[in-house]
Amino acid sequence: xxxxxxxxxxxxxxxxxxxxxxxxxxxxxxxxxxxxxxxxxxxxxxxxxxxxxxxxxxxxxxxxxxxxxxxxxxxxxxxxxxxxxxxxxxxxxxxxxxxxxxxxxxxxxxxxxxxxxxxxxxxxxxxxxxxxxxxxxxxxxxxxxxxxxxxxxxxxxxxxxxxxxxxxxxxxxxxxxxxxxxxxxxxxxxxxxxxxxxxxxxxxxxxxxxxxxxxxxxxxxxxxxxxxxxxxxxxxxxxxxxxxxxxxxxxxxxxxxxxxxxxxxxxxxxxxxxxxxxxxxxxxxxxxxxxxxxxxxxxxxxxxxxxxxxxxxxxxx
DNA sequence: CGATGTTGTGCGATTGTAAC
DNA sequence: GTTACAATCGCACAACATCG
Numbered sequence: 001x002x003x004x005x006x007x008x009x010x011x012x013x014x015x016x017x018x019x020x021x022x023x024x025x026x027x028x029x030x031x032x033x034x035x036x037x038x039x040x041x042x043x044x045x046x047x048x049x050x051x052x053x054x055x056x057x058x059x060x061x062x063x064x065x066x067x068x069x070x071x072x073x074x075x076x077x078x079x080x081x082x083x084x085x086x087x088x089x090x091x092x093x094x095x096x097x098x099x100x101x102x103x104x105x106x107x108x109x110x111x112x113x114x115x116x117x118x119x120x121x122x123x124x125x126x127x128x129x130x131x132x133x134x135x136x137x138x139x140x141x142x143x144x145x146x147x148x149x150x151x152x153x154x155x156x157x158x159x160x161x162x163x164x165x166x167x168x169x170x171x172x173x174x175x176x177x178x179x180x181x182x183x184x185x186x187x188x189x190x191x192x193x194x195x196x197x198x199x200x201x202x203x204x205x206x207x208x209x210x211x212x213x214x215x216x217x218x219x220x221x222x223x224x225x226x227x228x229x230x231x232x233x234x235x236x237x238x239x240x241x242x243x244x245x246x247x248x249x250x251x252x253x254x255x256x257x258x259x260x261x262x263x264x265x266x267x268x269x270x271x272x273x274x275x276x277x278x279x280x281x282x283x284x285x286x287x288x289x290x291x292x293x294x295x296x297x298x299x300x301x302x303x304x305x306x307x308x309x310x311x312x313x314x315x316x317x
Numbered sequence: 318c319g320a321t322g323t324t325g326t327g328c329g330a331t332t333g334t335a336a337c
Numbered sequence: 338g339t340t341a342c343a344a345t346c347g348c349a350c351a352a353c354a355t356c357g
Contacts, residue, residue, distance in 0.1 A: 023328075023329075023349080024328090044339090044340085064329080064330085067329065067330060067331090068328095068329075070341070071328070071329065071330085073341090074342075074343070074344095075327090077342095077343095
């Protein structure tokens with residue numbers, strides 16, 4: 001073992017007679033830190049030069065200087081990694097909190113739906129009237145607080161029926177679009193991940209599910225807006241698109257009936273078919289809104305829309 | 318309250334390995 | 338052979354808990 005001595009500043013320097021363990025003085029560490037800041041990876045020649053130029057380091061062996069720089073680089077790397085992991089941990093903790101909140105909300109909705117189900121089972125006459133209403137596929141993310149669906153007049157594939165669905169889709173979209181933002185967009189066939197968005201959110205000060213969605217896809221709102229504007233990317237998995245029917249709404253807008261075939265997730269599965277209702281409208285402020293709604297079954301127009309599939313607005317940021 | 322033991326952390330040194 | 342890197346060791350020290 002070595003001997004201990006107290007330095008001028010009160011710090012302890014441990015010098016071992018075999019030279020095994022030495023604590024450098026604060027002055028020496030300060031000088032080394034300065035040198036490290038200028039050049040974290042000095043060559044052997046540069047290290048020897050540093051020892052010659054810096055008297056305070058003159059009693060430190062060149063090998064020790066080399067080791068000090070090595071350890072310094074290593075520990076900086078460790079600190080950065082530790083800092084990064086702490087940041088990841090904070091994000092995951094926040095996301096976990098949001099998921100717990102959403103799970104809680106979904107469970108309440110399940111309870112509500114179970115209650116409604118038992119209620120309608122006890123009232124067959126009402127159930128008949130609502131048999132044509134199917135919002136079961138609507139994402140609870142979009143539906144917000146679920147409530148008893150108001151009854152609508154029967155709709156069909158006539159212009160009036162399509163217009164009715166289109167107007168409703170537009171109203172839903174506008175309720176989700178806040179100023180320069182669309183609260184969320186979901187596109188059938190899209191894979192979740194940073195390169196292809198499954199659920200996106202670009203609301204200002206987005207919270208809850210919207211914030212989680214941003215976190216999940218790891219996209220900045222501006223990037224999300226770019227993707228929204230990049231319409232061809234929406235059809236990346238699209239095999240075929242046909243405009244089945246098109247009509248004018250008379251107010252500068254139009255309604256199109258689209259058939260879309262998407263590539264299957266696996267080569268073994270058949271391609272998936274979608275029917276879309278595209279409603280183009282001009283709002284009071286002059287902005288153009290294109291609102292598309294996925295229709296569940298082509299043959300039954302009556303309220304079988306699944307959810308607002310995707311929307312775009314000219315005033316999207 | 319002081320002595321003692323435990324635990325966590327920082328840091329210099331060593332070792333094994335890979336790249337050149 | 339030299340160098341850099343990662344992993345690890347061993348030591349010192351501070352903070353804290355426990356005990357008499």
